[in-house]
Amino acid sequence: MASTPAQAQTALQPPLTERGRQKADRREAILTAAARLFAERGYAGVTIEDLGTAVGVSGPAVYRHFTGKSAVLAAILEGASRSLLDGAERVLAEAPDAAAALRSLIRFHVDFALGEADVIAVQDRELEQLDPGVRHEVRSLQRRYVERWVDTLAELRPDRAEVELRFRAHAAFGLLNSTPHSARTPGRRPADGTIRGILEEMAWASLMS
Amino acid sequence: MASTPAQAQTALQPPLTERGRQKADRREAILTAAARLFAERGYAGVTIEDLGTAVGVSGPAVYRHFTGKSAVLAAILEGASRSLLDGAERVLAEAPDAAAALRSLIRFHVDFALGEADVIAVQDRELEQLDPGVRHEVRSLQRRYVERWVDTLAELRPDRAEVELRFRAHAAFGLLNSTPHSARTPGRRPADGTIRGILEEMAWASLMS
């Protein structure tokens, strides 16, 4: 998951002490383990005890890092949507034209979906489990991410209505986010390098068709 | 529990009596309501009491129709995967050539995804919650459905490896099944007729690119 988006949950000023660093590490470990477990068994199928055990502490120790189970989910989803938006903006800033921009957006999203498959699976499935406040925040970040795609698409296809472009972007996300799903099914897949190319090709073709 | 893999949903011999018909109706009502609720709040977020209330009875009456909560989910997912497979076979039997077959498969899947959005959402998300026996059965049905797509694609693109075609089919399902997801987000969408055309176009373009 990396990035630790902005301020979010890590203390405003992480004290540079030994204990402070270990605490930050453990927090990160919990988030990684939680993403994997939530992706595998669903948010409701994972207990606080499971989260602790997964990082070598037991049960209530998790409350030293998060105010509750839903806060863990919130941190994962908020981090993911923030990373996505940040990445899109970084990518767009460097693109010389709209065609290159779309190519880069697709490539970035493919990288994210393959690299953070657990997080993607959780984001797709457990949005409704969030507390209303955080859910609204995550939705807002996601909406802004989509708008970056729509703006880019609008440059390439000014003939199409914005609602259609938005709809197409969502469909493309469904396509690109399919790997975390099918990764769970035990079917054989092409090699990782090959997958990347296929996904990029399919996404481009579907969006520009 | 459950462990009624085969005959499952419709009774072996639906007795033509009054009570028998009412029972079948109620069973169907529970399944419909359950699909909607599971799609909205997730399998674990719905109680047996909720299921009863949704059809006007209360709580334990559901056990007169299903052996337990997981049996309700099993009936939904088994019914869905069976409908999909049956539909694909019906459609393929009538197609004059591979191109028409793929067009029909896509159209059929779009219809299903738009018509049974709740079921699709549940199938995507709650497969892991099934008891192992039923999960295996559903997986098997899904696999056979995918194979229909792969066989059709293989006729059209004999140059491509089967693993690639299978992977592309999965990605296309992600694209086509995105509407039940985005239906939940409150973004404005194109009219229903328009959606159909766009999805078909995108799916075709991505598969054949």
Added chain:
DNA sequence: ATTTTCGGTTAGTGTTCACTAACTCGATTC
């Protein structure tokens, strides 16, 4: 007309689980 069947009811029961309480002990601070 009598008996049986069965879909419904309300009232438990046992378990699981998020979260809290009280305490421990090494690292940090003074």
Added chain:
DNA sequence: GAATCGAGTTAGTGAACACTAACCGAAAAT
């Protein structure tokens, strides 16, 4: 070196919930 802090521990606690028990009354079977 003494005082404090805070991340960890184990032992509850209370609520939610899947499922069972016991009963009821109308439809179905005899």
